[in-house]
Amino acid sequence: MANASLGESSLAQPPLTQRPAGARISRRGLERLDLMLLSVEALDLNGGEAMVWMAAQLGFGELFPNRVELWKRRCYNPLRLACRRGELSEPETDALISLLCALADRLYPMLRQLLSSTEPEAVTGQRWGLFQGRLEELIRERLNPRRGGVQKLLDPAYGPQLRRQLIHGLAFGAGQGGFDRLKASLMDASA
Amino acid sequence: MKLSYRFEQTSCRLRLDGLPDYSAAQGQDVIGILTGWELSLAGHPALEGKREHLAALMQAVLPYARHLVSGVPRRFGAQDSPVQIQPMEGEASLTSHRVLVRSSQPDTSPLELAFDDAELSDLVRCLDQLRLDPRVQVDFELPAERPLPRREILERIPLRQRLASPLAAMAALAITTSIGLMLPVPRRPAIPSANPAVSPAATEARPEAAVDPVP
Numbered sequence: 001m002a003n004a005s006l007g008e009s010s011l012a013q014p015p016l017t018q019r020p021a022g023a024r025i026s027r028r029g030l031e032r033l034d035l036m037l038l039s040v041e042a043l044d045l046n047g048g049e050a051m052v053w054m055a056a057q058l059g060f061g062e063l064f065p066n067r068v069e070l071w072k073r074r075c076y077n078p079l080r081l082a083c084r085r086g087e088l089s090e091p092e093t094d095a096l097i098s099l100l101c102a103l104a105d106r107l108y109p110m111l112r113q114l115l116s117s118t119e120p121e122a123v124t125g126q127r128w129g130l131f132q133g134r135l136e137e138l139i140r141e142r143l144n145p146r147r148g149g150v151q152k153l154l155d156p157a158y159g160p161q162l163r164r165q166l167i168h169g170l171a172f173g174a175g176q177g178g179f180d181r182l183k184a185s186l187m188d189a190s191a
Numbered sequence: 192m193k194l195s196y197r198f199e200q201t202s203c204r205l206r207l208d209g210l211p212d213y214s215a216a217q218g219q220d221v222i223g224i225l226t227g228w229e230l231s232l233a234g235h236p237a238l239e240g241k242r243e244h245l246a247a248l249m250q251a252v253l254p255y256a257r258h259l260v261s262g263v264p265r266r267f268g269a270q271d272s273p274v275q276i277q278p279m280e281g282e283a284s285l286t287s288h289r290v291l292v293r294s295s296q297p298d299t300s301p302l303e304l305a306f307d308d309a310e311l312s313d314l315v316r317c318l319d320q321l322r323l324d325p326r327v328q329v330d331f332e333l334p335a336e337r338p339l340p341r342r343e344i345l346e347r348i349p350l351r352q353r354l355a356s357p358l359a360a361m362a363a364l365a366i367t368t369s370i371g372l373m374l375p376v377p378r379r380p381a382i383p384s385a386n387p388a389v390s391p392a393a394t395e396a397r398p399e400a401a402v403d404p405v406p
Contacts, residue, residue, distance in 0.1 A: 023338075108316075112201060115308035117286070118234075164286075165262050171312040172260045177319025180336040181253075185260040187338035 025093045027078050029186035031149065032169070033096055034077035038142070039166045040103045042134035043110055047103070054102050060095045079143045079150050097183050104174035111171040132163060194222050196327065198320040202233035203313040205321060212328070223328045232314070235304050238292060240273070246331045247273040249318050253333060255288070256315045261339050264288070279305070 025033070041047035048067060055064040064070045073092055075084045088096075104111065113119060114127055136154060143150045152158045173182030198205045205228065212223025225242040232238075238248075251268035255276045258264050268275035273295065279287040288311050290304040306314070321327060345353065 109201075112309045112312065115286075115312065117307040117309070168262075168308065169260050171308065172256050172315060174312075175316060175319060177316065177323055181257050181260055184257065184336035184338050188261050188344055189338065189341040190344070 023187060024087050024090060025183075025186050026190060027076070027087070028190045029188070030076045030088065030093070031079055032166075033093070033100065033186055034074045034080070035153075036100055036166055036169050036173075037074060037096070037103075038138050039131075039135060039163075039170060040100070040107060042131055042138055043107050044103075050103065050106070051099060054106075055095070055099055058095075058098055058102055060099065063092065063095050064099075077143075079147050081142060081144050083144070093186075094183070097179060097186070100170075101173055101175060101178045101182060104170040104178065105176075108171070108174045111167055111174065114167050115171055128160075128163075131167075132159070135163065192219065193226070194220065194326075196222065196324070198317050198324070200313045200316040200320070202310055203317045204231045205229070205317050206231075207321065207327065209327075209329070215328070217328055221326055221328050225329050230314075230317075232304070232310065234310075236302065238302075240295070242329065244273050244295070249322065249331045249333060250274075251276045252290075252311075252314060253318060253322075256311070257336055258339070258343075259311075261344065263339065263343055 037051070040051075044050055051070055052064065052067055055061065055070065064073070072084070073088060073096060074080070075082055076086065076088050077083065114124070114131065116124070139150060139153055143153075145151070145154075153162055169182065169185065172178060173185075192210070194209055194211070196207045198207070207222060207225065208227045209222035209225045211217045211219055211221050215223055217223045225245065227239065227241065228245050229237055229239040230248075247268065251272065251274045255264060255267045258267075264278040266275065266277035268291075271293075273293050275291040275293075277289055279289055286308055288306045288308075290306060292302040292304065294302070322331065322333065
């Protein structure tokens with residue numbers, strides 16, 4: 001999959017302080033948030049650097065000054081190999097969601113290609129295969145293979161549906177308008 | 192002065208016509224009164240209508256997208272609403288979506304549109320651009336985005352999977368109980384004989400033990 005260019009983002013997110021205060025995102029929500037960020041990295045070979053660059057563009061330079069600080073926040077995902085206990089504060093989760101929305105906006109043409117049914121089937125299959133390969137590589141590298149959630153992601157029966165859900169989340173959460181939709185979805189009650 | 196704004200996203204283009212509402216102290220470049228709109232979707236007929244039709248479209252499509260992100264799409268829009276959206280039946284329920292548009296013109300049959308995920312996300316992004324544009328100050332009465340309650344999320348899990356845990360627990364309880372019933376009941380201790388010569392001695396011993404002084 002082509003590497004997306006780091007063009008000037010047209011996204012100007014409103015300051016987080018204007019957002020209505022709400023409940024914190026659960027561990028389950030943090031898990032989905034990190035998996036979507038992992039999907040962004042699978043779609044964009046330069047995703048890790050793009051995240052730090054985008055964080056600075058959105059004004060989150062103090063929260064995420066480098067990759068290590070970003071990684072420390074993402075380690076609240078319970079599926080991580082180096083998992084951290086506790087919960088993230090609301091400004092931190094809001095910043096991560098804004099970052100994800102901006103990255104998804106940048107990658108939207110790619111997400112659209114994956115979801116489109118008008119493209120030739122062989123080409124779409126190849127795109128999904130490439131995404132699957134990269135995502136599974138990142139999952140094996142960073143997530144705990146003993147966790148049921150990770151095994152499900154790598155399972156040939158459940159994997160495709162879960163990967164489609166991650167791409168759905170990115171496509172419908174892309175851009176400034178996707179922030180509230182994605183945040184509300186991450187705060188869903190756990191089944 | 193008539194204003195016209197366009198919002199575009201890949202396969203979707205929305206044109207909005209309107210006027211500023213000077214009674215609400217709006218600026219010259221703000222649409223406060225919507226006079227008309229036209230939605231062009233690649234591969235589908237163009238839609239147009241009034242303010243209430245656009246509001247109905249937004250009230251159906253945006254909550255539908257919200258539920259789709261959570262993996263539980265369901266029908267939005269009442270039976271008599273101008274716009275109704277629901278997932279396709281069968282295996283394509285998560286990838287294809289059916290939109291039913293009812294015309295306000297008499298003797299016009301409803302128009303059915305089938306969208307794939309890409310077309311729907313284009314439409315959603317176009318509507319997002321519209322609702323977040325400060326140049327459009329029209330109240331579309333959109334519900335706030337809220338986390339879904341547990342009962343709506345449970346629909347995502349198949350019934351068999353949902354019932355597996357309680358059924359396994361009940362089976363385990365039944366097995367444990369039946370094993371317990373199979374164990375022999377311990378014999379009762381021998382009942383003391385009803386000999387009047389022995390029983391007074393036994394009854395006398397008890398008070399002594401009870402009044403045994405504590406050192």
